[in-house]
Amino acid sequence: xxxxxxxxxxxxxxxxxxxxxxxxxxxxxxxxxxxxxxxxxxxxxxxxxxxxxxxxxxxxxxxxxxxxxxxxxxxxxxxxxxxxxxxxxxxxxxxxxxxxxxxxxxxxxxxxxxxxxxxxxxxxxxxxxxxxxxx
Numbered sequence: 001x002x003x004x005x006x007x008x009x010x011x012x013x014x015x016x017x018x019x020x021x022x023x024x025x026x027x028x029x030x031x032x033x034x035x036x037x038x039x040x041x042x043x044x045x046x047x048x049x050x051x052x053x054x055x056x057x058x059x060x061x062x063x064x065x066x067x068x069x070x071x072x073x074x075x076x077x078x079x080x081x082x083x084x085x086x087x088x089x090x091x092x093x094x095x096x097x098x099x100x101x102x103x104x105x106x107x108x109x110x111x112x113x114x115x116x117x118x119x120x121x122x123x124x125x126x127x128x129x130x131x132x133x134x135x
Contacts, residue, residue, distance in 0.1 A: 002022055003106075012088060019085040020085070023077055023082045023085075055127070057135065066116075066121075081105055
């Protein structure tokens with residue numbers, strides 16, 4: 001969506017509106033993630049599931065795989081990048097590291113997330129539904 005907008009929209013203000021919409025949707029996704037994590041912890045605590053081997057493996061995948069990726073995404077997409085996009089729309093020249101950070105988020109970071117998040121999610125869902133160990 002954003003790559004197409006960058007190619008077709010030449011007005012910086014209009015492009016900024018596309019970025020704002022994207023960052024709002026990302027914020028909604030992060031709120032949903034927090035609700036999902038909170039409900040999972042609540043269920044595990046209420047049903048005394050923390051000793052279950054399948055839940056321990058699931059928590060390893062969540063806290064060592066998914067959560068670090070999402071925390072970086074929250075930092076970039078909710079705090080840093082919206083500010084930089086607004087600065088660009090206002091005509092402010094960004095520093096080199098800011099431009100590289102934007103490129104990293106919309107390039108390498110996105111490609112890594114596109115591979116890791118579905119794989120981790122499938123493994124987490126397998127553990128949640130099958131209650132069988134992966135490793």
